[in-house]
Amino acid sequence: MIIPDLHTMMPIIITGLGALVVLLCGPLLLSGTTTSIAVVTAAAAGLWAVFTAPSAAPAVAGLTFTPLAQFLIPLFCAAALLTLLLSHGYNENRAIKGEEYPATVLFALFALCVLPCASNLLILFLAIESVSFAFYILVTMDLQRAESGEAGLKYLLMGAVAAAFTAFGFALIFAGSGTLALSGAVAHAGNRAIVAAGWGVVIMGMAFKLSLVPAHLWTPDVYQGAPAPVAAFLSTSSKVAAASLLLMLLAFSPPMPELRIPLVLLSLLSMVVGNLAALRQQNIKRMLAYSSVAHMGYLTLALLTGTRDGYAALLLYGTIYTAMNLAAFGAIASLSLEQERDQITDYAGLGFSAPLRGGVLALAMLALAGLPPTGGFIGKFFIFYSAIRGGETALAIIGILSAAVSSFFYLKVVAQLYMHRSSDPAPRAASAADAAALCCAAAFILVLGVFPAPLIQLVDAALQ
């Protein structure tokens, strides 16, 4: 490794070092300071990645700072940064103290930064599992609530199964192709069956991580049990990471027609079951969990087209989805400071008594429903556009209809916020950190809805 290589790998190094510093020096510092260090670390890593030129040559064995990495690392850093801002007040209120929390978020970010750089199956596996490992801890972070521990246990057990699937799949691909290098994981004529089987098992593993139906059952329980800011981070970054893992595998290998049927089924079931199940939910976190199942179905739809358009739509939607879900869970976290607001009816009248957070939550709901002029509309448009263009018209129409169904439950939240009254006293004012994070996410949603062209350019550059 030489100095320029070190330079390109700096985002990974920054996050790794930051996590260690927070963890080791934490006991000596005030809790606010650890969060600040973590925020600065995430911002620094993200900015470094933005201003570093990507290269095709590996910097270290198995790690390359690709254009895709240059796109995804700032995205993950931004998500981590907003999560840290949102969780500060939330955690203090729930006596989630100490340096473990910011350190674990940074560890997750570290693994997230490694993932898009991986050019080798082993590193890819280690990265995605380190992400999950950090999330097992984050989900159980709220020691006061039994639900939190239960959620963590469920997530851990399911995650372990998924990890086993993924590892087995990678092993099969290795056996079939004879190399761990991502670019070499190509089926030879004689071993096609083995590689295809490997792919199938990997997709099963990723279906767990992406909570695609039928591997979605852990999702509502985990989202409900996890602290709201963690759910925000989990529902965005870990999903985008898993989706980009599939994207990297697919983009590097020649088309695999065998994969179409399983992906079609996963996408179809996720869109339909996710949206239908979300219709019945009274608990807002469970509702968002099922909605996230459906949204992952849309992502899979873009993925299975196997075209540049589809991959671009996936990255675009992943980015917009990150902003939307951070806004939604962030508003929930910030509104739940003095009392848990789990039921959708707990949000009655909050659009007026807490205008900023109520407004952001309503905006996130309208965006998730896919209404213009929000980014959600642009994202959905490009997903379905790429699907129709890729020849998946029937699936796209089913997806569009299921998205139409979904508008009902998103609108239910908006109706509670603005069209119902509540006699409860107004919630406490939002902290500056919360307000800043929510404004960032909301601005992102709106700006992307009106000026998506710059992001589309970035996405195109990432897929070079």
Place this chain on the structure above:
Amino acid sequence: MTPDFPILSVLIFLPLAASLLLVALRPSQALARGFALAAALAELVLAALPFFSSRLPAAYPGAPAGFFLFEDLPWIERFGIRYTLGMDGISQIMVLLTSFITVVAVLISWRQIKERTPLYYALLLALECTIQGVFLSLDLFLFYLFFEAMLIPIVFLSGIWGNGRPVYSAIKFFLYTFVGSLLMLVSIVTLYLMHGTQTGSYTFALPALVQTSVPYGLALWLFAGFLVAFAVKIPLFPLHSWQPDAYADAPIAGTLLLASLLSKTGAYGLIRFAFPLFPEAARAFTPVLYLAAVFVISFGAWIAFAQKDMKRLVAYSSLSHMGFIALGIAAWSPLALSGALLQMVNHAVTTGALFVVVGMLDERSDNRELAAYGGIWGKVPALSFFFLFFCMASAGLPGLNNFVGEFLVLVGAFKVAPVAALGAFLGIVLTLVYTVRLVQEVLFVKEQKPLELKDLTMREAGVLAVLALVAVYLGVHPTPVLDLFKAPIALLVSR
């Protein structure tokens, strides 16, 4: 006016800017409505400007035929999506109508809206922005964006300030229109891709997409997607069932905007987009449209007769009147089409005014039951006069505007589809029946319980007088408006 002045963009974004200011500053009630009125009036003046400017199409290079104002900027270049606006005679009238009705909407909300006033007017102005966008867009993506975005302000307006079951009605309306529009989106994308593969240029521009050759079988499906989206908004049978609920439960200005403007976006969409894009498929669907139109005319009138609630009665009568517009569009001849377009303006004025009058009665006595009224003719002469006037206008009294519009539609339709025209004519008879009943029960029969009513204030009388003057003017001298339609209609029909 120089071609450099982006008057179309200003028409769209002036109300939005005013709306954002209202949300950001949250002024007091009096200040908010004053500001909203000023913004709405400024928009009205701006919308009237093109009438006084010279029309030199040559000043706008690249403008499609018939469009005398044009703006075109790249927007999302990778997908050939452009920010293209254009104004011809049809959009000109629609834009003027929108700004006029918005001023009326602001004025009639003056006393009725007492809470969250800034937000209320902000939503009203945001809605105006999206409606103007619908009438001015020439890029299908942009059009779709405005068409969908209309839903957000109107759902909030009806849900927050409505009465009865506002949330139920607002969500029902939202779901109907949202699902309808999504089907149109599939059609738009498919058409876009077909055009791209045929010509190599991927674009959402209407003048380019009109040239696409679509196989007949597919065109039927694509047209159906557009038709569903627009039929929900108009609304046409069988996609109308959201309408009476939404009209009855929205606040009075919301009902006015739904009936006078939002229903017109559907009719406008059929004329501007659906028919020109798929002329053959449209011809194939014409019998369905005739059937739906005639059915809606008679069925709306029939159900209106059975209503006990005044606002619901007017809602069904509005449904019935929209049938004439659908009939005129379906006939697609210059005469019928100009009748339909004129009727779009007439319907907005007279049905809108009827809703306003009913709203004023409701505001005074907090009661919309027909049975609660009676004998108000002697008590509140000015209000009763306008009530009678707009009932007569709505019933199609000669000399008033609806007569001209319906007459043109019927004559135009009679030439191409005599049976449908005859059916529509029978519908008019039913219209007379419920109108007479409405007039009689509210104005003349002996009242059961004495109601304390106050007559019109200056503001209310002014609003109604202006609406009445427009109705008379269009009834006796519709030529200037019809002249505006001539050139665009000739272009539309010649395709």
